[in-house]
Amino acid sequence: MVFNSLNYICIFLPLAVVGYYLLRKTAFANVFMLCISLFFYAASAVWYLLPMLFTAIIDYFLGKKIQDSDDPAYRKRLLIISVIANIGLLSVFKYTGWLSAELATLLGLFGVTIGTISVALPPAISFYTFQSMSYTIDIYRREFHPHRNIVNYLSFVSFFPHLVAGPIMRARDLLPQLAAKRPLPSHKEVSYAFFMILFGLFLKTVCADNLGAIVGLVTKMIGPQHAQLPPGLGLVFMYGFTYQIYCDFAAYTAIARGSAKLFNVDLMRNFLTPYLSTNPSDFWHRWHISLSQWLRDYLYIPLGGSKHGKWLTMRNLMITMFLGGLWHGAGWFFIFWGLYHGLLLILYRICPLDVWLVRFFGQRMGKLLAIVLFFHLVCFGWILFRATPAEFGPIWHSIIALPGAVIGHIAAYQSYFDKVSIFSYDFVSVCVGVLRGFVSSNWVFIVYGWGIILFSIPVIITDIIAWRNGVEFYELYDRMPTWMKVAIIIVLLYAIQFFGRRESNEFIYFAF
Structure with a gap:
């Protein structure tokens, strides 16, 4: 039974809650x-x-x-x-x-x-x-x-x-x-629980499932013949899956915590705006927190942690992340994904890129650049996590081919650029021509890219708000005025109704 099914929302959960209340x-x-x-x-x-x-x-x-x-x-x-x-x-x-x-x-x-x-x-x-x-x-x-x-x-x-x-x-x-x-949860706690469940359903049905559909369309274009993707679609795959897996897993956790709250049981937080991390250690304190803490307490620390010198610390990090990758799935790319994150942990210990960026560019700009840099390092890891060995080549080739495609379109108009001033109306006309030429020959990338943006923007906005407050977005519920709670609930309900996918897609982590 899945959380995003009518059987769970309308039948199982209400009956379970009522039955427990009667017998508690x-x-x-x-x-x-x-x-x-x-x-x-x-x-x-x-x-x-x-x-x-x-x-x-x-x-x-x-x-x-x-x-x-x-x-x-x-x-x-x-x-x-x-x-x-x-x-x-x-x-x-x-x-x-x-x-x-x-x-x-x-x-x-x-x-x-x-x-x-x-x-x-x-x-x-x-x-x-x-x-x-x-x-x-x-x-x-x-x-x-x-x-x-x-x-x-x-x-x-x-x-x-x-x-x-x-x-x-x-x-x-x-x-x-x-x-x-346990006593019955208060009206305030019940209201909070329903908001967590509703926000989780929004993340799953509107964001994760729609992003997953776009990612699936990209992988179908590769097909069994391992066809090359048009320039840019590799980025669609990368960004799409990056937000799909986050929305999918965060949605499960939100619904799980909300469901447990109806029984007056508190489950731990499992995410804390992970894509706004500045370095690998920060990321693993924010992503799948319960697994990170389990690996730390029952594997990394018993191996010696960071108490026995630099080389043994590196060894312990690599063993922990290797086994963390293997825990996620049976396949070489899961192992490579774990080792990749182990190398990132070691790299940032040797070369603290986030610290250097802050020192060179200042606190605000440096931190922003550190977030953007590490976010893209995480994105590359998600390609390893999601793609098969046969899909990895076409996806990566499509990513690195995009700059060349853009430069090629600009070069085709080079003679026109040479004839106009940068401050003239004609220069604008030439730029529009370049843009039209690129769009007409890469319309699939443009359409799918807009789809990724459309279903990622709500998550980015809510995560930034939550990050500034040091919590997950739905944890701000008690701080909201009544009018804001009502407005957000109405928006979520309408978004689920008009943009939510109707099929009950399983959560990604059900496979693990």
Whole structure:
């Protein structure tokens, strides 16, 4: 079941909220919460429950044994079992098909033919394995005590608002909320929750899905024959996917946080205007915050963090980002994407470009240039993330061919430029002629480019407003006067009605 479907918005969520409110003071409140979460997850396929319950139940019992033991060696063995069970389960479902295909290709070079293994990937497996694994690690570190009520624990693992695509919550932050008898949310909190859900639906149906449609049209132009793209369409692909993935994932988080708020449960913020970052460290404090913190606390710091010198710090950064890329998907380009961001982290440690720009151009201009520079470095990374190896070449060639195409059109009118003064009306006429010539021969780029601008501008504007206030845009809701709340809600509703795509497209991170 997806958040942007009528089944969820009009049937499932209202019934779930009403049912919980009726049972919230009884012993069956979390039994009901667990049942509706399992139903939500199993709506597509019942077998999805098996791997989730397998890892959850194993970690539940291992957590109790780790807590009850005072033998360091035994506790460590139990933790290793938990890690192997979680990583093993994730590897079987996520990487078996890819590795078998790569092995078949390699052996094919030597004339050996083998079949490939196809394994269906359960949604959310990357998220709930990390969440469940952090439970046993925190107990091992004596940072959290295991919860003895298995219903409450399973409710924590399967809590439907954040189950499929996060944020990745720690047991110490979420489990106590679910185990407690919570009061009804206030009218103010309910209003805020509905605004989060509405803003998330706007980001998904109006911005992300329309941008995704344009990106899809560009990739279709490449086709199975790996045709070259016209100049500039690579930029359409790059900018389009850059904002598509942000709007898509931020939309999921907004709807998840709003849905959880209706049950008086607070989920952590997962984004904070990431495209206004000035450097890689700043970006990873603002993008997919729950995953960044998980990798920091359970991988980067245990590896040694930045405490053992420059070279070991670089090694730790590359290992962390390599595994972060691999977590996102089974494929070489996901690994390259992770390594690319690892190199950016190292580059900015050695050469702090943002600091240099501020020092040379001043605080305002320098910071603006640092944001623009790093934004485009992130954009290139998204090409690696989204494109297949066969698509990467045509996309990149289309980007670097655009300046040449513009210069070619100007050169075609060079004789006319030589005959007119730069301050004359004739000069303007020649410039208009150059522009018409470029538009007539690159109309696809112009049309698709305007589409990218149209559906990105609302996000850019709201992000700038939020960035200036240090929050996400929907978190400004309580600070708005009533007339502004009403106006924004009306605009969002009409935008969804007239510009929202009707099909219930899955969220991108459902694939991870």
